Amino acid sequence: xxxxxxxxxxxxxxxxxxxxxxxxxxxxxxxxxxxxxxxxxxxxxxxxxxxxxxxxxxxxxxxxxxxxxxxxxxxxxxxxxxxxxxxxxxxxxxxxxxxxxxxxxxxxxxxxxxxxxxxxxxxxxxxxxxxxxxxxxxxxxxxxxxxxxxxxxxxxxxxxxxxxxxxxxxxxxxxxxxxxxxxxxxxxxxxxxxxxxxxxxxxxxxxxxxxxxxxxxxxxxxxxxxxxxxxxxxxxxxxxxxxxxxxxxxxxxxxxxxxxxxxxxxxxxxxxxxxxxxxxxxxxxxxxxxxxxxxxxxxxxxxxxxxxxxxxxxxxxxxxxxxxxxxxxxxxxxxxx
Numbered sequence: 527x528x529x530x531x532x533x534x535x536x537x538x539x540x541x542x543x544x545x546x547x548x549x550x551x552x553x554x555x556x557x558x559x560x561x562x563x564x565x566x567x568x569x570x571x572x573x574x575x576x577x578x579x580x581x582x583x584x585x586x587x588x589x590x591x592x593x594x595x596x597x598x599x600x601x602x603x604x605x606x607x608x609x610x611x612x613x614x615x616x617x618x619x620x621x622x623x624x625x626x627x628x629x630x631x632x633x634x635x636x637x638x639x640x641x642x643x644x645x646x647x648x649x650x651x652x653x654x655x656x657x658x659x660x661x662x663x664x665x666x667x668x669x670x671x672x673x674x675x676x677x678x679x680x681x682x683x684x685x686x687x688x689x690x691x692x693x694x695x696x697x698x699x700x701x702x703x704x705x706x707x708x709x710x711x712x713x714x715x716x717x718x719x720x721x722x723x724x725x726x727x728x729x730x731x732x733x734x735x736x737x738x739x740x741x742x743x744x745x746x747x748x749x750x751x752x753x754x755x756x757x758x759x760x761x762x763x764x765x766x767x768x769x770x771x772x773x774x775x776x777x778x779x780x781x782x783x784x785x786x787x788x789x790x791x792x793x794x795x796x797x798x799x800x801x802x803x804x805x806x807x808x809x810x811x812x813x814x815x816x817x818x819x820x821x822x823x824x825x826x827x828x829x830x831x832x833x834x835x836x837x838x839x840x841x842x843x844x845x846x847x848x849x850x851x852x853x854x855x856x857x858x859x860x861x862x863x
Contacts (some may be wrong), residue, residue: 527549527550527551527552527553527555527566527568527573527590527592527594527597528549528550528551528594528597529547529548529549529599530549530748532639532655532656532744533547533548533549534655534656535601535602535655536602536655536657536658537599537602538603538605538686539749540604540606540749540751541580541604541751542579542581543579543750543787544578544579545559545579545749546575546576546748547575547588548572548573548574549574550568550572550573551568551573551592552571553568554566554592554593555591555593556590557588557589557590557591558588559577559586559589560577562578564576581604582685583604584601584602584603584685585600586602586603587602588600588602603685605635605679605684605685605686605687606682606684606685606687606751606752607686607687607749607751608675608686608687608688608689608750608859609689609691609745609754610668610670610688610689610690610754611692611753611755611756613692613693613756613758613760614692614759614844615670615756615844616668616692616754616755616756616795617692618668618844618848619665619666619667619669620667620669620672620848621666622669622846623846623848623849624847625669625848625849629849630664630665631659631664631676632658632660633659633676633679635679635683635685635686636658636659636679636688637656637657637658637659637686637687638659638667638672638675638687638688638689638690639656639688639689641741641744642744643693643741644693644730644736644740646730656687659672667688668690669852670754670756670851670855671688671690673853673856675688675856677852677853677857678859678860681856682860689750691744693731693741695722695725695760696757696760697722697761697766698760698761698770698777699732699735700731700732700734700736700737700738701737701757701777702735702738702773702776702780703738706777707773707776710772718763719765719766720762720763720766722760742781746781746785747786749787752790752791752862753790753791753792753793754793754795754855755774755792755793756794758770758815758816758819759843761773761811764810766811767812767818768814770814771818771821771825774822778792778826779826789828791829791830791862792826792828792829793829793832793858794823794829794831794832795819795831795834795851795855796816796820796831796832796835797815797816797819797835798835798838798840798845800812800841801840802840802842819831828862832854834854837850
């Protein structure tokens with residue numbers, strides 16, 4: 527028996543949530559955590575158990591014992607866990623922003639988990655588990671994940687875990703199971719959809735449900751304190767932009783079902799103003815995406831839209847100013863507590 531890979535040393539578990547611990551293998555065993563020992567029995571090669579909700583604290587050790595031996599993971603904290611999902615602007619690495627290098631700091635209570643990613647050559651496995659924020663490696667973190675996590679951790683003096691699950695140039699349709707949008711009456715012909723649906727270099731991940739199946743499934747049912755969603759650039763065309771608010775509503779509903787949390791907070795980052803390219807300047811799709819991202823907080827409970835257009839560059843589809851935006855995201859999260 528073994529833990530799922532999302533349970534590793536340096537992990538952050540979400541405070542205030544029943545803690546679901548799970549893995550794979552056969553037979554019987556036990557999991558020990560925070561003074562409690564739970565028996566586990568595998569069914570169809572999988573096992574799971576739960577521990578009561580806990581408040582902030584750590585470090586803790588978790589131990590799995592079975593006929594196959596003993597597995598121990600340590601330096602675990604109970605804090606706040608956020609999923610950073612979407613496309614290139616939340617994927618953008620710290621090294622590709624204008625954040626001064628002297629602000630790339632080691633933060634012991636800030637941890638990151640990075641899902642295996644789809645690439646043009648298939649699924650790229652990172653196999654890193656949870657890692658601590660270190661000054662010599664955070665340049666490869668998602669900038670928003672690091673900067674927003676840093677703000678929350680330092681302001682609240684708690685452990686923060688940022689799970690990175692993103693893909694540049696991804697369409698929203700790829701982040702939900704195939705047939706999700708059709709089930710709510712959305713069925714746009716392929717020739718009316720954004721070019722990302724058909725561009726050969728994006729086909730590995732821009733198929734129906736591809737990112738949901740290959741990347742998002744690596745995360746749930748790990749419990750979260752919230753989701754930071756930053757996507758929409760690849761859907762900024764006529765027919766798709768017109769229904770984006772309904773698609774985003776369906777995504778939020780489905781993800782909440784997957785995590786078993788009907789109140790899971792979503793923090794939706796509104797696209798900045800970008801009309802430098804003729805394609806975006808000459809159509810209203812971008813504006814409709816922005817409007818949809820504002821509307822979603824009225825359509826669905828526990829959703830907060832974070833505005834970026836007043837603090838981000840307008841001449842770059844990937845604005846480098848992420849520090850102020852990340853602070854705004856962190857403030858939205860902390861105000862929601």
